[in-house]
Amino acid sequence: MNEQDFGFETQAIRTQLERSQYQEHSVPLYLSSSFVFEDAEDMRASFTEEKDRNIYSRFSNPNTTEFVDKICKMEGAEAGYAFATGMAAVYSTFAALLNSGDHIVSASSVFGSTHALFMTYFPKWNIETSYFDINKPETIESFIKPNTKILYAESPTNPAVDIIDLELLGAIAKKHNLILIIDNCFATPYIQQPIKWGAHLVVHSATKLIDGQGRVLGGVTVGSEDLIRQIYLFSRNTGPALSPFNAWILSKSLETLVVRVEKHCENALKVAEFLENNPNVNSVKYPFLKSHPKYEIAKKQMLLGGNIIAFEIKGGIEAGRQFLDKIKLCSLSANIGDTRTIVTHPASTTHSKLSVEERLAVSITDGLVRVSVGLETVKDVIADLEQALS
Secondary structure (H helix, E strand, C coil): CCHHHCCHHHHHHHCCCCCCCCCCCCCCCCCCCECCCCCHHHHHHHHCCCCCCCCECCCCCHHHHHHHHHHHHHHCCCEEEEECCHHHHHHHHHHHHCCCCCEEEEECCCCHHHHHHHHHHHHHHCCEEEEECCCCHHHHHHHCCCCEEEEEEECCCCCCCCCCCHHHHHHHHHHHCCEEEEECCCCHHHHCCHHHHCCCEEEEECCCCCCCCCCCCCEEEEECHHHHHHHHHHHHHHCCECCHHHHHHHHHHHCCHHHHHHHHHHHHHHHHHHHHCCCCEEEEECCCCCCCCCHHHHHHHCCCCCCEEEEEECCHHHHHHHHHHHCCCCEECCCCCCCCCEEECHHHCCCCCCCHHHHHHCCCCCCEEEEECCCCCHHHHHHHHHHHHC
């Protein structure tokens, strides 16, 4: 059979390193900081990159290579690089490609640490960011300047679960010769492949659904070979590499990604339907609910709706606090994409330092609750949410 014809699950399971002399069925851990050379010529050729081989695990490692190769095949990417965390992937991707004086156009609904990069740290290097409202995509082009280099968005967004049309972003990036970068963390490569819609780079926090069990940190960026080359050289020198152990864990996790994500999404849809009919809930956002304002776009570009739900609890901040205090089964945690259902109330926790205006600018209302639906028996998750809402 031609490897190109293999299905998604087969690629996730059968993309492996070559077996060693021990003929192992499961790829071993390569816990080595460095690798040896045969002679002076081998060492010279390796450091000048005339040979494609492992030199030092900050540059590459067999376990990391296997993990990246799998993500590339899943996303339809040419190359990639793996990082210690999702934010290391975000930072290194931008830092490798941007110069002083460059400009970013980004959706305003981005992860809090990404927002901090754009607003606090990049301005120190004369890199400016302009935000557009994800619900007003017709305004995007008005933010583009002669020095704009990158167009960036998450879809679905964190934490409000908004959706943006990736095909539209791809067309805008092509028209204005911009690098389109998409954070695909909430969707995973199984649910959505942004490169199909025109993205040049795709970023993941592998800590989330890719790991799926709350065990290890990791990040990865994949995309066009020329851009990844720049990211690789930057990262090779600055050192944000993924550890071989975490890469080994994440590569194993990808073997079960499809079965896990399908169950996550099946549970999430049932929870979303329950919440939509609960009298103590004002509104619910889940991409595959017909009530989601971007339902048709979600159906176009996503295979399933994901495992994240955002809903508006009646009673604002105080009701949100009371809801968290009454939770019994679900976890109160900052992570998402775990086997265990996790609930957060951003206005009283993660985004409590922001003003009301600042929160509303990124779709975080006083009563917004985010649920990362896990793999428990779904009736037990619903029962816990129901008693906490009562």
